[in-house]
Amino acid sequence: MSNVEAMRLFPPRGQAAHQSQSLRRLFGAGALVCVLASPALATSKGEAPAPAATLALMAQKNMAPGAPILVRSYKKESVLEVWKQTREGRYALLKSFPICRWSGQLGPKRRQGDRQSPEGFYAITPRQMNPNSAYYLSFDTGYPNAYDRAHGASGSALMVHGICSSAGCYAMTNGQIGEIYALARDALAAGQGAFQMQAYPFRMSAQNMANYRADPNIDFWRQLKEGADHFEATGQEPRVSVVGARYVFHDQTPELEQIARDYHAQEEARSAALVKQGGASIRTTYADGGQHAIFMAMTKAGVNLGDVSRPEALAYAGRDVIVTPAHVPPKPVAWNVPLAPPAIAQDAPAPQPLMAHRLMSGAVPILDNAFAARPWAVMAQHGV
DSSP: OOHHHHHHHSOOHHHHHHHHHHHHHHHOHHHHHHHHOOOOOOSSGGGOOOOHHHHHHHHHTTOOTTSOEEEEEETTTTEEEEEEEOTTSOEEEEEEEEOSEEOSOSSOOOSTTSOOOOOEEEEEOGGGEETTOTTSSEEEOOOSOHHHHHTTOOOOOOEEESSSOOSSSEEOOHHHHHHHHHHHHHHHHTTOSOEEEEEESSOOOHHHHHHTTTSTTHHHHHHHHHHHHHHHHHSSOOEEEEETTEEEEEOSSHHHHHHHHHHHHHHHHHHHHHHHTTOOEEEEEOSSOBOOHHHHHHHHTTOOOSSOSOGGGGGGOSEEEEEEOOOOOOOOOOOSOOOOOOOOOTTSOOOOOOOTTOOOTTSOOOOOHHHHHSHHHHHHHTTO
C-alpha cells in the first residue's frame, strides 16, 4: 500500500477525529460506519470478510451468507442496492449504498470516451472480479453486452470500484466496495455462476416513465422498465436475451411469466393515466454525472473524500428541464343534461327549450333565443 493510499484510508488522528465528529452530527454513527469504514484487514483486502453487522442482517432477513445476490444501480438517485436470495427463494433487498461518483448523463453508454456510466443488464462472473484493482477493489460490469454490441457501442473496462472518481464507472468509497466485493465473492464462491447487475437511469416507476416520456432515450428505458417489472413482480432474476437489437425478458415458469406480464401491463396503464392527467415531461441534465447527497454534505462539512473526479461539475448535477409544460385537462362536458329554464316575466312569450349545453360534435353550441338575448344571465344562473 502506498503512502498516499494509506493516508486516504487512515487519515491522521486529529483529522480522523474531526471527520468522525462532523459525520456523527450530520448523519449519526450508523452512517459513519456505512459510508467510510474500510473492511477489516485480512491476508489481502479481497479476502476480507463481510462485516458482522451485515451477516446479522442476513440472518434477520432469512438469507444464507452464500446465497445468490443481484445488484441494482440508479444514476439519478445515486444509489446502488445489493439484493440477496432468501431461503424462500425470492430476492429481497439486503443493503443500499450511496454512490460516491458516476459520470456522464442519464442514458446508455454509446462510445469509447463519452464518459457515460453504462445502463442495461449485465452478468458478472468470477473472472470479472479484481482484488488487485488500482481502485482498491473492483468488478467489471461486462460492458459492452449483447445489446450494446448490437447498437455498435464501443468502450471497455467499466467498473464498480473504490476511490470516488469516475470516467464511465460507478465509484464507491473503499469501505463500501470492500463490503460489496465480499458479498459478491461469497455468493460466487458458493456456486452462483454469475450475478446480474441491473443498471438504471432512475427508479423505474410509472411516475418516472411518465415524467421522461419526451426524452430521446425513452424507447430504451421502456425496455429496461419491462425487465425491472419482471424482477419486481416475481422476486426472481429475469432471464435476459437480445432479439432484433432489443432486450427480451423471460421468467423461469409460465406462471411467473404471466405474473410479470400482468404487472407490466398494470404499470403501463398507470403511466398512461399519469400522462393523461397532464403532468409535465422533463429531462434531467448533468455537467458530468453526479453523486449521492450524503457525500455532498460530507464535502461541505470538510470531510476529505479523496480524489473525487471533476468536483466542479457537481454544482450543475441533476437539473430538471421542462420539455412539455403541465396542463390541466378540460373537464368532461355533461351531455344532454336537462336544465331548468330561466325565470322570465309572466307576460313574456314562452321560450323554446334551452339548448346551451347540447353540443354537436365538431360544431358550435346550438343556442335558443332566450340565451342569445341574455347570455350572461343564463350562464350565471346555471353556473356556467
